[in-house]
Structures are given as C-alpha cells and as structure tokens.
Amino acid sequence: MSRPLRKLGFLTIGLFDEADPRAGHENTLGIIELGEQLGFDSAWVRHRHLQFGISSPVALLAAASQRTRRIELGTAVIPLGWENPLRLAEDLATVDILSGGRLNPGLSVGPPMHWEHVKDALYPDTADAEDFSHQRVRRLLDAIRGEPVSTFRGTEGFEVYSDRVQPHSPGLGRRLWYGGGSLGSARWAGENGMNFLTSSVVKAEESEDFAEIQLALIRAFRAHHPDGDRARVSQGLVVIPTDSATAEQRAKYAAYAAKRTPRTATPQGPARLMFAPDLVGTSAEIAERLHAHAAYREVDEVAFALPFTFEHADYVQILTDIATKLGPELGWSPAMG
Secondary structure, three states, rough: OOOOEEEEEEOOOOOOOOHHHHHHHHHHHHHHHHHEEEEEEEEEOOOOOOOOOOHHHHEEEEEHHOOOOOOOOEEEEEHHHHOHHHHHHHHHHHHHHHHOOOOOEEEOOOOOOOHHHHHHOOOOOOOOHOOOOOOHHHHHHHHHOOOOOOOEEEEEEEEEEEOOOOOOOHHHHOOOOOOOOOHHHHHHHHHHOOEEEEEEEEEEOOOOHHHHHHHHHHHHHHHHOOOOHHHHHHOEEEEEOOOOOHHHHHHHHHHHHHHHHHHHHHHOOOOOOOOOOOOOHHHHHHHHHHOOOOHHHHOEEEEEEEEOOOHHHHHHHHHHHHHHHHEEEOOOOOOOO
C-alpha cells in the first residue's frame, strides 16, 4: 500500500533560445514562482552543459531565492566532473544562506559528458589526473559540513582567515542529495548519510523491470543509511496530467510519450539503462498507475519531471493539474504560507 504523499515537487530543464537566452531563464523563474503559488514543496532544475538548458543552476536558484520565500530549491543534478568541489561548496553555502535554508543540492559523479571533446578546455593541465569517483562527492560533503579545507587559520595583517568554507550553513549538510541509478551508488549514498534521488533512468543490474530495479535501489540505500527506513528518498518520473488540457495539448502529450515508449522495453546501450514510461492521462488514471508502482509505494516524496520540449503554457497547465488534481489524488495537501 502506498504511503500518503508528503512532499510534492517538480523538475524542469529550463530550455532557452540561443538567440534570446534571457526569455527562457525568465520563464524558468516564472515557473518556480508559480510552483510556490500552487503550494508545491520543492522546485528542481536540471543541469545542462554546452546545451540550451540551465548551465548554472546555482546562479539561477540564487535569483529564484529572491523571488520566492517558502518553496525549496533543488538541483537534479550537478555533475561534479565539471566542478571544483571546494569552490562549489562556497557557492552552495552562499545560496543556501540567501534562501533562508531552502537549498537542496543534488549531485552526481563520473566523467563529464563528451569528455574527449571538452577535457582540453575544462582541465587542460590535469585531465589525466582528475578523480571522477565518489571521492569527489566526499570532498564536497566534507567542505559543506565544515571540515577544514586549509591548514591556515588566523589573522594576517587586517585580514581574518578561516580554515573551513565560509559562509558555513549548518543545515545544508543534511540537505545534500545523490542522484543514483545503480546499486553501488545507492549503497554509497546511504553509507555517506546523503538523501537519494531516483529518476526515470536506472541501470538493469539484477532485473529488467523498471519498478523492481528502482525498488531495489531504494531498499539498498536505506539498508546502508544511518536513518534506515526514515532516510529520505525522492522519486522522479515524467508525469503529464491532462485534466484541463486542450484537445491539441492532449494529442501533443500522447505523441511525445509514444515516441519515447520503445526505449522503455529493454535495456539501452552498453550501460544497460532502463527508462521509465511517461505517465500521461487524467490525474485519476495516473494516480492508479502510481499506486501500482512498486517503487512509488516505498516513498512519500516525489519530484515529477516536466517534459523537455513543451511550451510555457503547457508547463503551466501540467503544473496546475499536478497541484490541484493529481496531488490530492495521492493524499497530498498544498503547502500554505
């Protein structure tokens, strides 16, 4: 039996036109503001380097923190292969302070996408020495949680120096999420006391059934986490309710899902990735499918993903239906105040 849904969030890629990038970024900020007005608990942004989506989510969420006052703000996810963990820790702590403690950084590791093409620009002198393992996350965790990052602390002339990242945001260390799709990543996130993001993409290791795989990830994470069954997990699936959609929108949504459905049948590529089917239909129909989903029954937090390529008006309709129709079907109540 499913738990009542306690926290409802959404995830957006924040697309923009290369010729007019400001408009797309403003639309994303507007969507986050709408999410707060609708009572969503959290808004999350994707991270896209060298594409026409948000390349600097921390900067965008700094702006969002000044346009909102309640909704939590997350990244899903920041690929740490592109980042210096110490510098990122400073940025994250600064935005968390500015937001009043609402930042939820989601992280992942591994070599940057198209590594062979970007390594000379990204790490011209150290490409062969860079460590893209979980140790890179560990460095960020330690920096955010207040561990020393310098051997010098004290006063030098008129300047005062700290040996840990400043500003220090005490609660941020408990709001760090790891985005993982393998059993090894799930176990590591649990052992290191992180929260766990599980999305619509997982690795087929012991099964080729998406829900079974995702359920195994959640249970492996909690089995290795100090908080056990109370450890936080957020599930992210593509969900498109059609309650208030026009006939044209419904046709667009159905075509979008149909085009993506073939990839959900079998593992894809050498990594054996399994993709979840998009959930399209009325809120009652989607709720029924979620209640039958083995992994959904294990969580009480979600961050439903908005499709990549729709128009702003479509996102407004989808978010409004999620908040006013689907959320209540799942036992959720909008956040107030």
